[in-house]
């Protein structure tokens with residue numbers, strides 16, 4: 002590692018590189034380093050969209066060097082949750098940052114006019130985005146890939162769509178081909194900085210301490226990635242292979258978490274998409290698994306005239322725009338996903354908000370006056386499309402509000418009981434039971450990826466386990482994921498990266514870590530995040546379930562108030578968060 | 586054993602992972618990025634999943650060698666070129682002469698990176714996009 006941090010101040014247009022070897026030695030990289038940078042440069046009480054609010058990107062020691070170490074982490078103040086904003090994306094960004102010799106990037110300030118940032122090795126420039134401000138996330142990629150092409154070199158392009166420009170707190174930032182910093186509103190934060198895009202590339206190659214050992218670890222991992230069962234499911238059908246099994250165990254959220262069985266599951270299954278819509282797999286740079294599934298949507302726009310678009314899909318997208326809205330026609334879903342991709346919204350938050358709106362309309366708390374004539378119904382794809390178009394045009398108060406997420410909308414328009422969000426963040430697609438509830442409530446980014454709660458629930462169906470052990474496992478897993486996210490390895494490869502191979506890899510790179518050191522890193526990184534969250538106002542004692550979730554069946558039955566409270570208390574105890582203490 | 590030719594045999598199976606480029610840099614040039622690879626995987630903006638893989642055609646009469654003003658690129662037996670580093674004046678004429686943009690440039694050394702048709706990239710392609718073949722017919726290379 003270079004331990005190089007690039008600081009860019011958009012207000013002045015100035016940038017500088019600083020080296021901080023101590024920081025990277027202690028915190029490795031990725032999410033652990035980014036958290037420390039957030040402590041240094043962020044204000045936990047500050048406005049997420051203020052010019053001085055920092056956006057931090059970081060990679061770790063394995064990025065671009067070992068198979069499937071493809072992620073970049075971004076930390077920021079979330080305009081959606083009002084506290085820790087954290088999102089991860091693949092694509093080519095970590096490769097490009099490595100090529101540029103940058104381990105972390107800290108962006109502050111606000112450009113005077115729409116701009117984009119280019120990073121080419123140590124050369125940084127802030128350029129005008131006046132001509133393409135307002136363009137979709139897809140068009141922006143086309144424009145910049147040509148404008149900023151570097152012969153024979155790989156360039157990574159991160160950009161926001163119009164949703165980010167409008168400062169929607171559910172706006173994402175899109176990276177290269179269909180990868181996203183999806184959750185928690187990074188798009189709005191970049192929009193507030195007048196920053197349309199970041200283009201990164203470089204020509205550097207890091208020296209390797211022990212090339213022979215490095216190649217040996219590489220080969221071990223390569224063989225596991227290409228041959229192991231663990232990655233095969235991502236490589237073949239992809240995560241959407243979970244649609245049918247989850248529906249079968251009543252764990253696929255349907256019609257705003259009313260039930261976990263979706264009668265249209267077969268119709269939107271991974272198998273169905275593979276048969277009728279899948280045209281290609283693509284990969285993040287240096288991932289031989291290639292889990293990105295591209296569907297093709299061919300539509301007749303006039304007699305005998307067709308438009309064809311490619312749209313990526315996976316489990317979470319099919320849940321958010323499929324079962325949540327009771328849409329079982331893949332073409333309806335793909336149309337909504339394409340529009341979402343262009344606008345640059347986070348699909349999970351948008352789908353959750355649309356589902357809340359539909360339930361509100363059906364219950365009568367939301368009137369046809371409010372929706373200005375649109376009649377929302379589950380299963381009505383055409384109307385959902387009209388809704389998205391109105392949001393994009395800012396047509397009407399209700400539609401302008403919808404892109405602020407379900408928490409905000411329900412506080413203004415009513416229906417808080419069935420606004421399904423955890424800490425103001427719409428959840429991933431699991432209705433599996435209490436483990437997942439704990440993940441969503443207590444996870445540092447309120448994401449289904451914070452720990453393996455949804456999978457723990459599913460395992461309970463076959464093998465019961467004492468509650469305390471379940472909670473302990475969750476905490477252990479949350480900490481271990483801090484290590485993965487500091488390296489940064491894609492979580493889909495968590496099965497192939499065991500502790501032994503991680504230590505071999507670090508050793509080959511000349512970084513001295515041992516088992517207890519990794520464990521301590523995970524524990525510390527998690528604790529530091531909770532410390533930050535607390536400073537932002539997160540109270541681990543006051544987390545609240547969406548009321549509706551106490552009255553619906555999950556895969557493992559009803560969620561009990563007392564039993565959940567007990568789990569939460571155990572979680573606080575095992576993370577050291579009890580009695581208002583911040584863990585050290 | 587006959588002369589081996591690196592060929593693109595299944596272009597449309599490429600997932601754009603760049604594993605091949607990393608493999609060439611790592612195994613042939615001992616460099617841990619992807620920039621020193623003797624081949625390129627190109628992608629096209631806006632066309633998800635359209636990859637074009639450019640590998641050395643191992644020409645019998647290589648345009649790159651003919652273009653070199655100092656004779657630094659020497660045609661190898663069986664086609665293709667090897668570089669005499671001492672003769673190279675870093676003018677990049679060879680790279681420009683390769684119409685299929687297969688010949689790559691070493692940005693650090695300021696010299697071309699001719700492919701040696703060793704097959705390391707083949708070994709690390711997860712999808713059998715590349716192959717080493719004995720019959721070097723270019724019709725087998727729809728890159």
Ligand code: SF4
Nearest residue numbers: 609700701703704706
């Ligand atoms: S055949 Fe060998 S030298 Fe040629 S591109 Fe592949 S790995 Fe590189």
Ligand code: SF4
Nearest residue numbers: 599600602603605710
């Ligand atoms: S390794 Fe194979 S699949 Fe990956 S980019 Fe190279 S040719 Fe394409």
